[in-house]
Amino acid sequence: MSELKNDRILRALAGQDVDVTPVWMMRQAGRYLPEYRATREKAGDFMSLCQSPEMACEVTMQPLRRYELDAAILFSDILTIPDAMGLGLYFEPGEGPRFRKTVRSAAEVEQLPLPDVKRDLGYVMDAVAMIRRELNGELPLIGFSGSPWTLATYMVEGSGSKDFRNAKALMYNEPEAMHQLLDKLAVTVTAYLNAQIEAGAQIVQIFDTWGGILSGSCYREFSLAYMKKIVAGLHKEADGREVPVILFTKNGGLWLNDIADSGCHCVGLDWTINIGDARKQVGDRVALQGNMDPAILYADPASIRSEVGHILKAYGNGNGHVFNLGHGITPEVNPDNVKVFIDSVHEQSAQYHGG
């Protein structure tokens, strides 16, 4: 078991004592940082940045040089898997992600190849290994993947969507085809996250960005069921420590009980739910991660500190809380406000621990 200088987040995820509440930010390696934008420019297009282990490692490390974060998260894109399945991911400047090919019929699902993740996504594992070396035992590294349902929405639509009409039509009209697609994705995500763990990831998070656009029954059948399969198939340990799994469904507040029973170690919350109410619902089945509205980072330092205080107080005394935003940090945020946020979590949370 390798020693970690700061293992707060692993302790919090295991429900163990910590001195202060650990904190990281979804999309912490990102466009709000001028040094990120500089590396991104050097890389040329976005995919070249993702596919260069050196540059992915560099941008992963950037926020850690500025802020007292309690974890690093691999810099990558959630759509590397569909790209490895041959759909041809690309980014139009100013637009979201796009695929050259879509998957919209049972026949197209049938033909979809299962990638060899260690070969076809080797650049990700190389980045993970390089980041672990660079971290040098200071902080744990989080690996991640998109959820099968979230990946499927992009693969069917060929891009982001406002109403996900094609993905939903496939789900309602040809549920067997959608299930086959989700099954292929669950197998691939499981292999992908296990490869990240083997390469050095010490925590993994599954991002279910679009589970919240479903009705409750569809969410359970088409999104949560596949995340459960993945959790069940992941390596339980690495370096002699448990590898905790964080499951984040945006707008999943109505389904917390089901998510907490998925086998995951921690449920990520967006900001629409009160974290104290969420804690009452899940009890000590799982840890909770979240849940400050990222838009508060546009406010002034006093408002940021006040909101941090509200969330810490709502969670209350004791263990099992990883502080985070309720969604990814947005590009226009002032980096100085991020420092206020991160420091404030540590400063204000000591009173809820130990003593």
Add this chain to the structure above:
Amino acid sequence: MSELKNDRILRALAGQDVDVTPVWMMRQAGRYLPEYRATREKAGDFMSLCQSPEMACEVTMQPLRRYELDAAILFSDILTIPDAMGLGLYFEPGEGPRFRKTVRSAAEVEQLPLPDVKRDLGYVMDAVAMIRRELNGELPLIGFSGSPWTLATYMVEGSGSKDFRNAKALMYNEPEAMHQLLDKLAVTVTAYLNAQIEAGAQIVQIFDTWGGILSGSCYREFSLAYMKKIVAGLHKEADGREVPVILFTKNGGLWLNDIADSGCHCVGLDWTINIGDARKQVGDRVALQGNMDPAILYADPASIRSEVGHILKAYGNGNGHVFNLGHGITPEVNPDNVKVFIDSVHEQSAQYHGG
């Protein structure tokens, strides 16, 4: 008291017996209908369509000629109020709504005039009166307004938004200014809905499209509180009948108990919550409206009928249900599928009433 040939929806909203579950659709007068697109083209720009009582009346009536709907809803835009406050609403082709002026500071809020709704929005009341004459006692007419918070988001941003950064920054940094803006809007919305009722609206709905982007505590303070004020200030009766108020907060499923206590007669639900669970929460305090995913209208007739059946069954026996989509119908839907949907609600719901 004027007689209505079909008063199912008024009976359902009052928790009274009906033969079958009444149904209407948010945005039922809209772009999915070729006859709407023809009128829209004739009008030139979208605002001219809204501002012509004759054309607004025509598009309001169009869906009623095709489908056995149980209510008409005034055709208008939710942003007529900010336009009447002098912000200059316009529509770029292919884009959402935009304002020429924004409201982003305490001084700008202070200067914002309260419109005289009967004068400045007289075209809306003229449309309401004309539609009532045209309906000729066949069906009740629903009037509507955007909620103060929803109107405020557009007024601060100057358009739609992905993260509402300016609206949220104003809310967090200058809560008094945001409260003053919301107060002005609540006064205006109350007068606007009362004028619609005087002109002939028999039901009113408040659309809180963007309440669901807030944390629970901000939702209660900045959105729900102002909708409560409006409900308290509305005319209780017209034509010797109660005028029920429907309150729809998209993504409001976590706050149903609070919404049910707002004084409204009915809570509109989006599709993410199970309507049976919602009914258990609200009991017989209020009726419920909803809540089929509009994307199901992209599916085949069998899937549409099946989903209608699931929702009716989840609601169960007895009164107090108005069937609707969980959000507005989208432009690309096939009008034939809408007929399947509407007829299916009536056909499958008889078993849950009377007997």
